[in-house]
Amino acid sequence: METNWLDYDWSVMLPEATIAAAVLLLLVIDMLMKKEQDRRFIGLLSLFAVLAAGVAVAFGFGKEQTLILDGSYLVDDFSLVFKLLILGGTTLILLSALSQEKSKEIDYKGEFYYLLLAATLGGMVMVSSADLITLFVGLEILSIASYILVGMRKKRLESVEAAWKYVVMGSVATAFILYGMSFLYGLTGSTNLDVVAERIFEVTRGGYDSFVYLSLLLMLVGFTFKAASAPFHMWAPDVYQGAPTPVTTFLAVVSKTAAIAFILRILRNAYLPGLWSMGEWQDVVSKILIAIAVASMIIGNVVALRQTNTKRLLAYSSIAHAGYLLVPLALFASIPQFIVGNDVFFGSIVYYLLAYMLMTTGAFAVLTIIERDRQDTDIRAFAGLYRRSPWLAIAMSIFLISLAGIPITAGFFGKFYILLNAIIVRNLWVAGIMMVTTVISYYYYFGIIRQMFFRPPTESKKISIPLGLAIVIVIGVIGTIGLGIMPKWVIEFVEGLSWY
Amino acid sequence: MPVTSYLVLAAILFCIGLYGVLTKRNAVIVLLSIELMLSAANINFVAFSKYGLYANVTGQVFSLFSIAVTAAEAAVGLAILIALYRRRGTVEMDQFHSLKG
16 A cells, blocks of 8 residues: 555656646746736747647557556546647637737736646646545636636726636535535545445445435536536626636636536546446436536527627537536436446547537637727627628638537537437437527527628728637637548547546 | 534534525625535534544545635635725625626
């Protein structure tokens, strides 16, 4: 049991170490610099650190899974895939933030970058932890850094108010998760997820099953807060609207990915092995998750219909997407040979997260350009975009079509794949609700497209597109269409990984 | 079973905290209520580490971690509240309503 700390294979923590070193270095550099000095290189340095960490993660594939720090830190294919998604999302966000240097969107340049990196670090710790304590610490690194990021524009009332709402709601969610974890620990006497899984089996048979469900429910309350899915999604529209747009993108993409990974890890490693064999999983847990997923899809898509602010609209759309993502999560153990079927379900979750990342960052990048141009995020700001900048309008249409899930885009195939899995396990009414809500979502996505193509522009000036945002949009368009044409590529890669 | 009384205490604290968050108008009280909820979880951890099904010291370690982390969270919360007070000039929660849709 006792291992010398030098004997651990520390090299597997290279990506985290890179990001942590970059955070500390940039913090010190920023402190030592004079106030009026040019801080642009801080953004470039952080971009470089994220790319370096991404390369380090990519080299980790195909190796044996490694467990370090007394079984609390697990580096396996699961965590590597999610780390790549998190780092990819952060790269796109950094690129779009870099070209906003001159605008007033973000006042405190240095802070923005190292807080963003700290939040990314928290997400990475979260996805590769195999222990409740590590999981909690990772979650809090991510959350605390994002509270500050939301309130970055502290001279703007909306930004600070959004940060306040986020910090209150987020802390309540943390309290729920911690309270749930305390019951899980009390029942199993361990914080290690493997030990927890073994003992859950025993205590569920031993008459403590109500406490097992209580701990799971408390954690699910916290999780639905963090992933912005119903029924605890109320903070999302306000916070998305008030936060600076790059931070909104971060919350919508990276935070959500980390939250999905969190719940996936807890459910799969701790609860599933103990609850599956006697059918409690299918009877109770799966039903709860389906209820959450269905509620998110319905609430997100229906309330989005009456939004006039693009950021709020995208917030409700992200609630709906959280619902779609929860469908495979809810169904992944409902077929008998669940170990065989698992890769298919994880494949659909990862594919959907990738598609969601590309189309959402792209859509927010276009929104950033519009916001710079018009100082407004109302959907009327998109009026006549096709006349003023046809390429931008076409790119935005591709992102919206993908978000709506219309063929040859990544969003279509992601939804199709989830739908197919729902039909395979014969859960037809979930598949039906998914289709109906998707059709409802066409209405509000096409509302923006209608503004861009069929409304006259209020001014005829050309729109200037900064380089960083242009790169993000191009990556987004290529990725969205490429993944839509050749989905096999990603799917085969993901399904070829070892999920256990 | 002695653990029951600790669990009941923690549950009561948690509920008081949640009630405070949902109903109180003063933002500082809301922050205090959140601390109550987190303390409830800590009481659970420490109680379980002594009287749990598999009693061991891990629960106390976890409670130390959570105390440190939630202190950071409270600090950030207060800082944001001060920034908000400077913009708004009040800490009444129902005055914070500029975000609507």
